[in-house]
Amino acid sequence: MSVFARVSRLLGAAMVAGAVFLSPLAASAADAVTVFAAASLKDVLGEIASDWKVETGKEVTLSFAGSSALAKQIEEGAPADLFISADLKWMDYVEKAGLVAEGSRVNLLGNRIVLIAPSDSTVSLSIGKGFPLASTLGDGHLAMANTDAVPAGVYGKAALEKLGVWESVKGRVAQAENVRAALLLVSRAEAPLGIVYETDAKADPKVKVVDRFPEDSHPAIVYPAAVLKDAENADAAAFLSYLQSPKAYDRFTAAGFTVLARTN
The missing domain is CATH 3.40.190.10 (Periplasmic binding protein-like II)
Structure with missing residues (x-):
């Protein structure tokens, strides 16, 4: 599958998952x-x-x-x-x-932000200044919420910039409409790594936390x-x-x- 096709597939899944969620508890009562x-x-x-x-x-x-x-x-x-x-x-x-x-x-x-991978992934990374995120991605993409508007994406981008690795991965980010859509990309193994809130990772057994981002690498959540x-x-x-x-x-x-x- 070409890089373009892979990104299109990733973003297509994100768009579907990124729609507004209406809880089953939603009531029609006024x-x-x-x-x-x-x-x-x-x-x-x-x-x-x-x-x-x-x-x-x-x-x-x-x-x-x-x-x-x-x-x-x-x-x-x-x-x-x-x-x-x-x-x-x-x-x-x-x-x-x-x-x-x-x-x-x-x-x-x-809350906190974390780097996640599919639960069966063998990836091991310690997040720090200049950590090898780009090489660990291989041919894959990094799933994140929209880095310009959605808070989880903004926090994640700020952390990657502070740690000096944003420039090496910015062209390989699969941006989703919200953090749960980014989580889904990793949960489905459509992306090998992603950045989500720690609470999102805890809610999905199909992903695992690779490491937490240092709290001083991004604005307080x-x-x-x-x-x-x-x-x-x-x-x-x-x-x-x-x-x-x-x-x-x-x-x-x-x-x-x-x-x-x-x-x-």
Whole structure:
């Protein structure tokens, strides 16, 4: 298969996987709290929404995509009550547009980025200054979320630049629309290596962590959350508060996130 064909195949898979995820919990009822959240939160937020429904009887509609795509949808008037971004930049974008309810914003979670490979891969690498990423890729490509807009891709590119290896691999990056799409490329062995959040790697048994990126190689990974100014559901603030509860804390930590905001 030619290099062009391989890249086309990789990107085609990423585009399919990169569509907005609608949770099976999504409710048609008008009284559901609608949450727009970064794709890396897909599994854990589904669990927390289920807990919320059991405890309150109330529904949550979950919509997942890259933070950049969600921020633009909110700007264009998409009906959402709550936004959880995978970085500060896209929450700042929404807030500067006057779309965040005053006083509702909170830094909710932290995460880490890792280099992954298919679970049966024999690759062994220690991430550091000038590490041999390009030669380890061989004829393959590096799966990453969009490096210009999607937080996981931005963090990954920043780390590779800081470590002095970006120039050697930038022409061999298969860019996906969100981090879960990048994860899928490696999970399917369509790419030999990828950069995703540690929590994504933990959620997929078909991949393994090769190594963690040093935390000082990229900006701190922070997930801010906020109620949106035009939220139509009065329970939006209550669900945001629930995301900081002990039950949610247990869910987030079990998934591998660092909890930055919590209530007792």
